[in-house]
Amino acid sequence: MTSANEPAPWSLDTNIVSYIVREDSQWSEQYTRVITNRLLALTYFGRAELEAAEWSDIQRVKLTEFIESCVYLGPPSDATRRWFARIARVRARLQLERRVAREDAWLIAQTAEYQLPLLSHDRNAVRVARAIGLDVSGTLLDVSQLERLFQQDERILTNDPLPRLDF
């Protein structure tokens, strides 16, 4: 059923949903293309965000159908906690603590645990995910602007001196 040639599913940041469904979104058509013909994965945190929104009974049935059609990554584990600590560290080094919410950090952490590509339309979440080594190529954020930020982030992350050790 699976093949080595099949791409890994996009780990879906919930914000993509609103960009696809809003009629006034300039990215609806393009993100529709990005998620077509490729599986989506839902983190524990993304699923919780979706389920916690207000839905009618009919909508909730459809939501359940959508959730069950995605690869669900399950509840967080010890490995997720370790990735969260790493994300928190990167976020601090890039001084993005106030711009990347804890919810985003958990979502990125579980995406990193499974080494999935992240599909997000949040610039700072994309920066942190990229800084931890994730594939963020699905985003439709401004590429040239992102590239400048990525280079800036790389300079910060690779110039940090190793802290001195006390023996």
Add this chain to the structure above:
Amino acid sequence: MARQTSQPWVIFIFHGADGESVGARAVGQFLLDLTAAARHIAADLLGQPGPQGPLSLQERSLVEYTLVYSGPGSTLKIELAPPRPEYALQTSLAIDGQRSSQLTPDVVMRELRDDLASGGNGRSATRRSRAIDELRASMRRIAPQAGIDCADGSRRRVVTIPLQLSLPADHEAGPVRRRVLFGRAMMADAQPDQRRLRVTMYDGSSLLLEVPNDLAVSLRDAFDRDVEVRIRTVVATGHSTVESLRLLEPAEIGVDVPDKDWQTLMQEQGLDPSNPPDYPSMLKSLFDTNDDAVAFANYLREVRGTYDVGE
């Protein structure tokens, strides 16, 4: 399942350039990389996310060989003797399932030969391919050209002429890919003109990396420590260099791979990657009006508290 042990079972052949003799200094590292690659292949064939922890008895039966070194000379041969019969028997008893029942050292080595001969595509998409990349780099360090001769379980040679692998010389030109690794930093070797670092990741795989001189001080502090390593890899050659090292905080240290990888979850959940659902239609049917969609966007802004699309 018993085998004769007098005949070499797998032979790696390293051809020296321009008649120069091939040294055996790098053989130890090569064998470590060979073991790592074989473990990854075995895990892959067993449907496991990857090898973890020390070698299990089951894995040992698949990857432990007796080394016979032939040389020196312009050609260096490393002959691997067949696995001991008792290991082969334990292998067949220890592994359950139809797929697993066919998993023998022969299968693993044939896969390894095929992986090496495929030449790689410059994209280390899986842990297995990363391990193969590392083995290929290790072979390249021994000699610019290398071959592998492999016999199957019935002792017939499946490749009678050493298969020449085209291994491009290292250079720094071309597209570069950056990666971040987490693991234990180990000393590989240190010479005046070259420092190398082995990073053993928490899934058991490892990578040998060249470290530039300006990181030498950091390198000394990092040995035997858990580190974050930022590396740049030349896509065309697979040649990797360390860009930075950072010691990990205690909360960051430990096994960081899930119990089940996403492929396993996908199969368990009955999802078929070759026939993905029509997600756009499903999502659009969730919202009756655009106002509903706007309300959902506002809800997300509230629960996230922050949002930045760069405009």
